[in-house]
Amino acid sequence: LYLNSFNNTAFASADAVRDRIRTDVSAAIWHGGSLQSSAGVRLLLPEQLEREKVQELAGLSIDRLDVECTRYQPAPELLTAAFDEKPVDEILVSHLLKSNCLVTGQPDWGSVQISYSGPQIDQAGLLQYIVSFRNHNEFHEQCVERIYMDVLARCKPTKLAVYARYTRRGGLDINPWRTSHPQSPPANVRTARQ
Known part of the structure; x- marks a missing residue:
């Protein structure tokens, strides 16, 4: 708009x-x-489009998991971690993030990358949690902030970064990133979905 x-x-x-x-x-x-x-x-001017790289987000895709998803509003209680096991450093990715624009109600599709150190997050629960945004109305930035805060509160990582790359609407890239610690921003590359 x-x-x-x-x-x-x-x-x-x-x-x-x-x-x-x-x-x-x-x-x-x-x-x-x-x-x-x-x-x-x-x-990005029209004559620069052909030089743009297409690259997927680094990390292990959790979309491969065969889980039943029945919740379609953010459900942080789906997030759990293995607090009694050795901590891990892990990057998890899903291309199933979908919410709705708070103003227009139009669907917003995105890929999300969660990088963390700490207790291992249950991947099935994380995937169900990401899918639970399906009927939720919130801006991209608010969704990433909510994911960050929910993972931080429920899974208690020592380091956490949440990055989302949304498909465009109106020619505008909105790719929010939230991190708990100083680091360089993620590379600004297009995913195939974008």
Whole structure:
């Protein structure tokens, strides 16, 4: 909706478009907050599309599991971990994340990568939890924050990062990332679904 508000608007350059989006998004993010910063905005021009790499998220896919999913609102109680076993370092991936836009009700499909150190997370329960977002109405960023907080509270990892790459709607990539510790941001590559 925001991008569509620029229909029939003339900009002097791609830099002017990027600056306008950065200003508007930064104002929306920090509105009323004490911390002020600027959002990062990267425009991909049509002549650059063919140079974009397609790459899948690193990690073990939990989509291979044969589990029955019957919950379609976020159910953090599905998350469990092996607290009495040796801790692990693991990266788990699912392409079955789906929620609905809070404003339009349109479906939002995404892939999610969960990197953690700590008690081993039960993969079947994690997959059921991810699928439980199916009928949930929330923005991408809120979904990633909810997943992060639920995994942190229920599974108690010592390190945790949650990264999602959503399919585009309106030509806009929204790929939220939340981490418990300083690290470089994930590589900004397209998945085949995007």
